[in-house]
Amino acid sequence: MKDQLKVIARIALFMISALLLVWAFLPAYRTYASGFILGTLASLTNAWLLILKIETLSKLTQQEGRKRVNLGTLSRMCVALLAVMIAVKYPQFNLVFTIAGLFSVQLATLLMGYLFIKK
Numbered sequence: 001m002k003d004q005l006k007v008i009a010r011i012a013l014f015m016i017s018a019l020l021l022v023w024a025f026l027p028a029y030r031t032y033a034s035g036f037i038l039g040t041l042a043s044l045t046n047a048w049l050l051i052l053k054i055e056t057l058s059k060l061t062q063q064e065g066r067k068r069v070n071l072g073t074l075s076r077m078c079v080a081l082l083a084v085m086i087a088v089k090y091p092q093f094n095l096v097f098t099i100a101g102l103f104s105v106q107l108a109t110l111l112m113g114y115l116f117i118k119k
Contacts, residue, residue: 019033034092049075
């Protein structure tokens with residue numbers, strides 16, 4: 001699971017670096033780029049939280065005894081809500097691009113899975 005997170009993080013950081021170049025050299029698109037960066041960072045945080053929860057769940061299922069475990073949906077929703085609240089509060093972040101950025105890591109994960117299946 002950690003290997004997938006490394007590949008996903010590299011893809012997300014590549015997108016963020018490209019967006020930073022857009023932010024630096026195209027001032028007209030700064031609000032769009034900063035909104036997408038904010039959404040991508042929140043999306044990357046959500047992916048990291050989900051992988052941690054899945055690893056914890058897999059360890060607990062191997063142990064004997066019955067323990068109640070959830071997948072942390074509420075914490076991931078709070079991270080997404082925080083990103084949206086920041087975009088609403090501060091005008092230098094575009095709300096639509098922030099919401100679009102929230103899906104960027106999941107789409108990168110889907111693309112990565114498709115490419116690994118094709119191999």
